[in-house]
Amino acid sequence: MTGDIADVVVVGLGPAGSCAAATAATHGARVIAIEARREAGAPVQCAEFIPALLDQEIPFLSAVTVQPITRMRSFVEGEAPDVTDNFPGRMIARVAFDRQLARRAAAAGVTCRYGVRLRAVNAEGELHLSDGSALRARVIIGADGPRSCIGAASGRVNRALVETRQITVPLRARHDATDIFLRAAYPGGYAWLFPKGPRAHLGLGVAAAARARLKASLADMHRELVVSGRVGAAVLGLTGGAIPVGGRLAAVAPIGKVPALLAGDAAGLTNPVTGAGIAAAVQSGLRAGHAAAAWLDGNTRALDHYEDDLAELFDAALTRALARRAALLAFAAAHGPPNAAALRRGWIGYPQYWVDTAPPELRRMEMTA
Numbered sequence: 377m378t379g380d381i382a383d384v385v386v387v388g389l390g391p392a393g394s395c396a397a398a399t400a401a402t403h404g405a406r407v408i409a410i411e412a413r414r415e416a417g418a419p420v421q422c423a424e425f426i427p428a429l430l431d432q433e434i435p436f437l438s439a440v441t442v443q444p445i446t447r448m449r450s451f452v453e454g455e456a457p458d459v460t461d462n463f464p465g466r467m468i469a470r471v472a473f474d475r476q477l478a479r480r481a482a483a484a485g486v487t488c489r490y491g492v493r494l495r496a497v498n499a500e501g502e503l504h505l506s507d508g509s510a511l512r513a514r515v516i517i518g519a520d521g522p523r524s525c526i527g528a529a530s531g532r533v534n535r536a537l538v539e540t541r542q543i544t545v546p547l548r549a550r551h552d553a554t555d556i557f558l559r560a561a562y563p564g565g566y567a568w569l570f571p572k573g574p575r576a577h578l579g580l581g582v583a584a585a586a587r588a589r590l591k592a593s594l595a596d597m598h599r600e601l602v603v604s605g606r607v608g609a610a611v612l613g614l615t616g617g618a619i620p621v622g623g624r625l626a627a628v629a630p631i632g633k634v635p636a637l638l639a640g641d642a643a644g645l646t647n648p649v650t651g652a653g654i655a656a657a658v659q660s661g662l663r664a665g666h667a668a669a670a671w672l673d674g675n676t677r678a679l680d681h682y683e684d685d686l687a688e689l690f691d692a693a694l695t696r697a698l699a700r701r702a703a704l705l706a707f708a709a710a711h712g713p714p715n716a717a718a719l720r721r722g723w724i725g726y727p728q729y730w731v732d733t734a735p736p737e738l739r740r741m742e743m744t745a
């Protein structure tokens with residue numbers, strides 16, 4: 377079967393795909409993007425927090441901001457919170473954010489096809505779609521999330537995943553911080569309460585192997601917060617999804633003779649400790665689109681530069697997060713449920729997370745504390 381031929385086919389119109397498609401089209405490529413959902417961004421599978429650093433990349437952020445965030449509070453087990461001041465960011469309306477990015481792609485000339493799922497990619501790089509049609513491209517960009525088909529077709533799979541469950545609840549008093557709950561009962565993850573005006577997202581992520589306890593643990597946390605008067609008992613929304621936590625995959629690999637770039641969650645760019653991935657999706661998407669267009673224009677090094685750019689941008693943070701996550705899981709395997717010191721060392725809100733090595737005597741004390 378042969379179908380439409382494009383310079384670039386982008387799979388997925390989340391933040392990574394929309395940014396990649398818009399950038400490639402702006403640089404002159406003929407781009408087709410396919411998205412399984414009927415509209416970009418809906419239904420939301422996100423806690424909707426973005427860090428201030430995205431302010432430079434996205435000009436319309438004010439229009440999709442629900443409220444500012446100034447601080448992070450980290451609760452270790454039942455202890456009083458430790459406050460990280462100067463933790464600026466925004467709670468956004470993710471549907472509006474994703475929709476606006478997808479509109480920018482369409483305005484740049486991208487042909488966006490919604491409600492169409494990539495079903496299979498053959499060995500020649502031909503894409504077979506759920507509506508029975510097929511597409512061919514000179515470059516493919518896989519921006520199709522944590523369980524990427526494009527990644528799988530080229531041997532790049534996010535093997536380590538955190539599974540999440542999130543409810544939206546009434547928030548009793550306005551709040552300006554993201555609240556993080558670190559507990560031994562949440563292996564490989566944490567719970568969060570992120571304020572969104574009069575509501576809040578209350579969520580929990582755990583290593584995929586512990587997913588059976590998600591529902592009960594989140595219900596327990598909800599009850600606790602209702603009893604303490606912070607949130608209401610009503611459940612106004614429910615979502616969830618997988619978060620890749622195994623680190624960066626190779627950004628470029630061929631499918632047949634067609635180069636296939638990965639961006640965003642598909643490329644494993646989500647932070648393995650925090651689960652944050654929106655900023656990385658935008659940053660990698662912009663670069664993937666640029667690299668694809670440059671390669672089509674004859675810059676034979678452009679795809680190598682994409683790989684190098686991602687390494688330079690993300691590897692330091694990803695390497696540290698992977699090491700901290702592995703240390704916490706190793707602690708649990710060797711000593712049982714992590715103690716407060718181990719939980720603190722595994723979370724970005726604590727200086728221990730950022731030191732390169734703990735002195736051996738401190739390490740011994742923590743192990744036995």
Ligand SMILES: Cc1cc2nc3c(=O)[nH]c(=O)nc-3n(C[C@H](O)[C@H](O)[C@H](O)COP(=O)(O)OP(=O)(O)OC[C@H]3O[C@@H](n4cnc5c(N)ncnc54)[C@H](O)[C@@H]3O)c2cc1C
Pocket residue numbers: 387388389390391392393410411412413417421422423424425426492493494495519520521522525540541542579615616617618619639640641642646651652653654655657
């Ligand atoms: C519960 C939860 C809470 C989170 N909270 C935050 C947060 O507060 N802040 C943060 O920074 N990050 C958060 N994240 C992570 C963040 O949502 C992702 O990192 C981000 O969405 C990645 O963007 P993306 O464009 O790579 O992928 P996605 O946003 O996943 O977009 C991929 C798109 O590809 C489409 N697609 C998939 N397969 C196919 C196919 N075969 N054919 C066609 N289309 C396909 C999907 O429908 C989707 O629209 C959270 C994740 C979860 C699950």
